[in-house]
Amino acid sequence: MARFLPSIWLGEFRSKAEYDAQGQALAAAFSVYDWIDDRLLHSRHPFSYPAYCVACAQVTPIQVGWVLALGNEDGSVHPAWTETGICSRCQLNSRMRALLDLLQTRCLLQKTSRAYIAEQTTPLYRKLKQWIPSLIGSEYLGPGYPSGTLLSSWQGFASVRHEDLTALSFPDRAFDLAMTLDVFEHIPDYRKAFAELWRVLASGGSLVFTIPFFPELETTRIRASVDKTGKVIHHLPMELHGNPVDPAGSLCFQNFGWDILAALREVGFADAVAHLYWGPWQGHLGYPFFVFQAAKA
Numbered sequence: 001m002a003r004f005l006p007s008i009w010l011g012e013f014r015s016k017a018e019y020d021a022q023g024q025a026l027a028a029a030f031s032v033y034d035w036i037d038d039r040l041l042h043s044r045h046p047f048s049y050p051a052y053c054v055a056c057a058q059v060t061p062i063q064v065g066w067v068l069a070l071g072n073e074d075g076s077v078h079p080a081w082t083e084t085g086i087c088s089r090c091q092l093n094s095r096m097r098a099l100l101d102l103l104q105t106r107c108l109l110q111k112t113s114r115a116y117i118a119e120q121t122t123p124l125y126r127k128l129k130q131w132i133p134s135l136i137g138s139e140y141l142g143p144g145y146p147s148g149t150l151l152s153s154w155q156g157f158a159s160v161r162h163e164d165l166t167a168l169s170f171p172d173r174a175f176d177l178a179m180t181l182d183v184f185e186h187i188p189d190y191r192k193a194f195a196e197l198w199r200v201l202a203s204g205g206s207l208v209f210t211i212p213f214f215p216e217l218e219t220t221r222i223r224a225s226v227d228k229t230g231k232v233i234h235h236l237p238m239e240l241h242g243n244p245v246d247p248a249g250s251l252c253f254q255n256f257g258w259d260i261l262a263a264l265r266e267v268g269f270a271d272a273v274a275h276l277y278w279g280p281w282q283g284h285l286g287y288p289f290f291v292f293q294a295a296k297a
């Protein structure tokens with residue numbers, strides 16, 4: 001089925017300079033995409049339309065809603081596209097399915113892979129577990145637990161593993177594939193998390209992740225940090241994101257810019273790439289967005 005549809009992968013970039021060099025061409029393409037969105041948005045009511053779901057491997061109704069809708073400078077309002085575009089069958093949203101597309105097209109989704117994902121209570125974890133039976137998932141349950149702690153019957157889940165990405169319990173080179181989706185922005189010392197994930201990956205392994213990313217930023221904008229006493233210092237107004245395991249939400253410590261590719265290389269990754277995605281035929285609308293891949297030599 002997928003072979004009858006155009007690719008949703010638009011290109012890859014290794015720096016802001018590389019991205020900016022395509023500025024005019026990208027701006028022109030994005031104006032096409034924006035026009036298509038506007039034609040779809042008859043009203044502010046939720047709607048669904050048929051598109052191919054890479055997780056279900058079939059055309060399904062893709063639901064578009066207005067939760068977390070964003071206002072633009074010109075006064076227009078658009079859905080939070082990467083958070084919506086939810087497959088009504090498997091419940092995976094746009095960014096989750098784009099990450100799956102990257103895994104599939106790069107042959108990273110292997111049944112025998114040793115894989116880790118920094119989530120365990122989500123539809124994506126359950127879907128991936130069908131393909132990679134030995135997949136290990138975890139949640140961050142707070143500073144009170146050591147990494148590797150297994151909590152039984154936790155909030156309706158039979159067993160949940162706690163891991164702190166800056167101090168993982170796994171041995172060196174334990175995995176071929178590591179994945180995180182919109183997690184790094186909640187970790188003040190995200191460079192330490194990058195280093196830990198590099199440590200637990202085997203030679204040739206890949207870290208694949210999504211983050212809220214700001215392609216206009218060369219340098220990551222630090223919104224909050226943690227001082228030596230553990231106190232959170234706010235440099236910009238607080239930004240809270242939804243958290244599947246904490247109704248109070250999670251504080252966003254930084255808005256990522258292109259320097260994270262350099263940060264990934266600095267901790268040891270041989271290559272770090274931002275893959276650009278868009279394609280209504282697979283339920284990806286709105287501003288094109290990125291899925292990241294860092295490879296260990």
Ligand SMILES: [Zn+2]
Pocket residue numbers: 053054055056057060087088089090091092
């Ligand atoms: Zn689906």
